[in-house]
Amino acid sequence: MSKSSEGFTWTPTQGYKFGLRTQAVVPSTPESDLSSEYDIIVIGAGYAGLAAARDLAFAGKKVLLIEARDRIGGRAFSAETDDGNILEIGGGWVHWLQPHVFSELTKYGLHDFVETKSMPEGCEVFSKPSRETPAAAQSSTDAEKFFGEMEALMTEFYNIDGRGGRTVVPFPFNTTKSMASNPEYGNIDDLSIKSRVEQLTQLTDEQRHALMEHAASFFGIPPDRVAFTEVLRTFALCNFSSSMIEEATMKWKIAKGTTALALAILEDFKGDRIFSAPVRSISQGEGSYPVTVTLESGKQLRSRFTISTIPWNVLPSIQFQPALSPTLQDALAKGTIAARTDKLLVATAAELPNGFNISCEGGDMPFASGFADGKHGKDTLFTLLTHPNINLDKSDENLRLVESLHPDGLKVTSAWAHLWSKDRFAGGVMPIRQAGFLKKYYHEVRKPHGRVYFCGSDFANGWRGFMSGAFEDAYRVTREVLNSDA
Template identity: 25%
Template sequence: MNEQFDRPLWNEEQQPRRTRVVVVGAGFAGLTAARELENAGAEVTVLEARDRIGGRAWTDTRLGGHQLEMGATWVHWMQPFVWTEITRYAQHIHPSPDIETAYWVSEGTVHTGTEHDLDVALGTLQEKIFEGSREFFPYPHDPLSILNDPSTSAALRERFLAADTGSVLDCLRDGTYTQEQIDLADSYWSAGYQGSTATASPLMAKHWASLSDHRSALMDEQTLRYKLTAGMRGLYEALASDVSGRILLETPVVHVAHDAQSATVTCADGRIVLADAVVVTIPIGALGNVTFEPELAPEQQTLIADGSNSTGFKIWIKVAGHQSVIAGAPGKHPISLLRSEKFLDDENATILVGFGSDHTAIDFDDIASAQKAVDVWAAGLEVLGCGGHDWVADEWSGQTWATLRSGQFFHGWTAFHDTRTRLRFAGADFAKGWNGVVVDGAIESGIRTARVLLRDLSSEV
């Protein structure tokens, strides 16, 4: 039991009593919501299942004492919510290294070129995959706006709804594109969707495009280029320092009762916390750990039961020598995307980051497993060490970032925006902008949920 449980959660002597809110989860969404609520005068307690803050952002030390991101990594000034926090807390960014040699695999053949060659080849495919993004998402941070606009034509509405059927690569299978091109796109999106492209919603890729000015180069910049100099830890610890209420670690929540006036939160150790409202920031993949009373709506339960498209992984691999490479392989291979991230001149080694669609396809801590995975490119990479965190197997996340299956863009995640009781949800999985991916979505959702809750609470006074 957390020793802080020996003290009251709330200040009972305070007059008049302030609004009390429990926030479940101390990732970016939870910490942001807690700060927003406190700034408006609420009394907040944060309950976190892990023994640390940060959620799916976790700056750790691995592979010989190097600062590495186990989860969320890249940020960008065109991500409005995270850039505001970077500015607020005086954080700094630096780029991932430029790459000298590119490798991509198709039908057993390894192709090589420059990073520019790879970008050009992929750019043509992305243009096809992004088709319709301008029409479908005129306001990228309001992704369903054309459905709510009475002036939207019936034809556009029908095409928009139909665009969430099939899979993300179906548009390349009309006979126009070669297998090499399809495999190249599969490499990119197996990593991006963190799961099989065969089940991936085509609309999510188009939405990412709209958030990147419909340009594949800008999307790459936003998702794979710039990192925080002090790591994600520098940002989430700075944010946590602005939360004055208690942040109780190793305190899993198992039950939430809620109605139109209050919420009751039960912790795994039996502790019961009464509050005026509760904000739950648990990822979709771990929401099954909590029971709700009354039960969640059928659409919410279906999304939890089905899960997202996220079954993949992120791995860090140290190799011998100075290796400036980027490499892609279709999702049937353990690693779909691999690139150099850190040159260790004093060790004559390089640290690379890899992504794959199946977390069971590789052993994160086994050099032989990583060596077999990188050998597909025949690039002479000698693995010296590897490591990572299996977010899909982690009971507190059950996924990496939450990408959408076919059919889920219009069903499931939007149901968690419900405001009929004092139970509210926040997190990147429920963001309207960078939904499911990057910290920007988590911060956006934390702000949005907190402000709507405050509005609702004040209207009832």
């Protein structure tokens, strides 16, 4: 099996080995078979790019797929260990409440799933906020009480309209229609998580602090930097049910791995493809093929239309001629903040039949939280969410801290990660919209830039930042391009 240059494996005895085995590494079209001119160039072989390229080729268009990485899948790919276990290195959880990805899974017969139980009944629950303090056990009863109290606080948080937010986001997959349905939507979007919590004057200071931290924890960003509507939209997507949020976002993984889905789509794509080919610039001129895509290698390719699925956080690094609109440039510079929480997967020989859940917030630990995530062969697999800028790919000390997360110790056998926070082709996990984004930028960022269309999970209305959002937006932009080319 091929090996991507991305990610690393770490063991206590051998240290770091860089690169991960994955079926996501596939060959490019031979240079001699490439054309210099295409109907449509699709930049990015993540799920939006794969789906758009597939569907445009189905429609009879001559399509070239260009990818900066050495693999398909974008910010969601699965690696395989020597013993055949599958690891989700990026995004991995799916649910039938995420309709667009579930439709694709059904299309390709990927019906089997692996369940994540981050806090099963009777789960062992711990906290360890600092390196120097030992992990402290919490009773499952206390944990259940805390989450019950937090759910009640979140219910008040969402209830900005007296209807649990239902009149604010009546159409979570159609932001334009929601805004038209409720003229106050734009004003509500002016609120950050912090300013919304401050409106709840009936709460104690302690409750407000806990609520702010909890509401922002999904993004790993300070509560004054996240729009209240970012949280409310997720709540709406989960049928306005707090209990469904974890179910819909962190419960089911594809048994064969996310890469199985990406490969199935690629198999259906009838066009050319180039990998390890970062784009430097996109320019537009005259003629039958007016869009020129220039690679960092200097190679130029031309098309009648181009779809960019380059992640939002990376777009400012691309040269556009003519320049992007001032509003779009402002949105890229000021409208969002990059989520930079990384994910570390750890195999341990510890037997934890009742599950395991830990919080490490509030101190100097490199980890934010973690939980037992099923079996990895004979071992137990942990998923740990980590803070950025902690040199997880260079610090044995930080990785060995995993052993201290349980009072009895955890014998680590292996660890794996790819640091999206350092990834030049991702710029973090996803962009999080700040307060006021909708009124200032929403309509502008979804417009084409001449013959260049922006597409991807970062632009989706619904499950933005998820694979389902990638498919949702691919369907939209594919339709728009075909209509323009009619």
